[in-house]
Amino acid sequence: MRTKKLHIGVLGSGAGSNMQSVVDAVQVKKLNAEINIVISDVAGATILDRARTHNIPAHWLDCSAYRTKLDGEAERACIQLMNDHGVDTVVLAGFMRIVKRRLLDAFPNRVLNIHPALLPAFPGLYAWKQALDYGVKVAGCTVHFVDDGTDTGPIILQKTVPVLEGDTPETLHARIQEQEHLAYPEALRLISAGCLRVEGRRVIMNDSTPDASAR
């Protein structure tokens, strides 16, 4: 299947394990993409070190004017950085701020997020702990396009994991993360293959899923 190379900009606040899964998928040629820039709102975030290790431009962005969102001057600077680096696809990887309309409009239907729950169940923080406390028997993760809400955008794909007897928040989170690391490259592969279109809330597959080795 023909694919189009993605130029990815990553926004992250933490360890960046989801970014790593994208880097790995590119490296083994399972994803036709390049990570052009990694931006963090946290000066010492591990995701920036990880980016530098892979010779990816890594930028800290001072977002301190706002506590929980990417807005104002920082938002404009972020878009500028992304554009300067030729980004066409924005990947949120543990980015702990709400992105706003200006960024979404700059990359229409090209801002993706991954959430550690089977949305619409358990939006928001510590979703794996919410799931465990609720007592569900199946948990999972969701890759979705970002819209104005929190974890409400059109869903690209979801992967499930069982909740096991004796699970702690940590063991369940680890099991979900394993699936996240498969899910994000898979979702990006669908975009690179031009398979997806958004109709209202639904993400429609134009064609059959590309096989894992396509590029």
Place this chain on the structure above:
Amino acid sequence: MRTKKLHIGVLGSGAGSNMQSVVDAVQVKKLNAEINIVISDVAGATILDRARTHNIPAHWLDCSAYRTKLDGEAERACIQLMNDHGVDTVVLAGFMRIVKRRLLDAFPNRVLNIHPALLPAFPGLYAWKQALDYGVKVAGCTVHFVDDGTDTGPIILQKTVPVLEGDTPETLHARIQEQEHLAYPEALRLISAGCLRVEGRRVIMNDSTPDASAR
């Protein structure tokens, strides 16, 4: 694994395909149980015919004093009928009324429901349509103990199904129902094997899951 024979009372308003799955599991000795009585709030419901076909006592209960719940005189009559028939486990199978505290207290942690979604997502009516409209990629069903809320009780088990391209509410519903027909007997088997205890909102498995042939 040693199991204890369940004496089941079924409450249903419709076709009773979930009751049928329990009948079938008993018949092929995959579930140590007997359906002692089937009660419907709908006089001509197919579930009553189905019960009679299997020589199960079938009763219509006039609930017309209320529109959406089982309450008052009908509730008392229902409990009386269940007790008269030696019921120890109440199975809701497409019962379109809210059951209230009096019935729940008469069978503590022994009133079960099945819901055609991965709760807590999509409680309420036409859950499969809600799921399709929302655009999830994974749907499923949930067997849970009934509590005072609507589809909020402690979860015994959940089964997933993929949402496929081109799914209609009908095709998705049919795929979920296939899993429902496995899930309900499986949940009852866990109860019959004495495997479950409820701690707060969580259903804990005391022991390993009994294999499918246990009785």
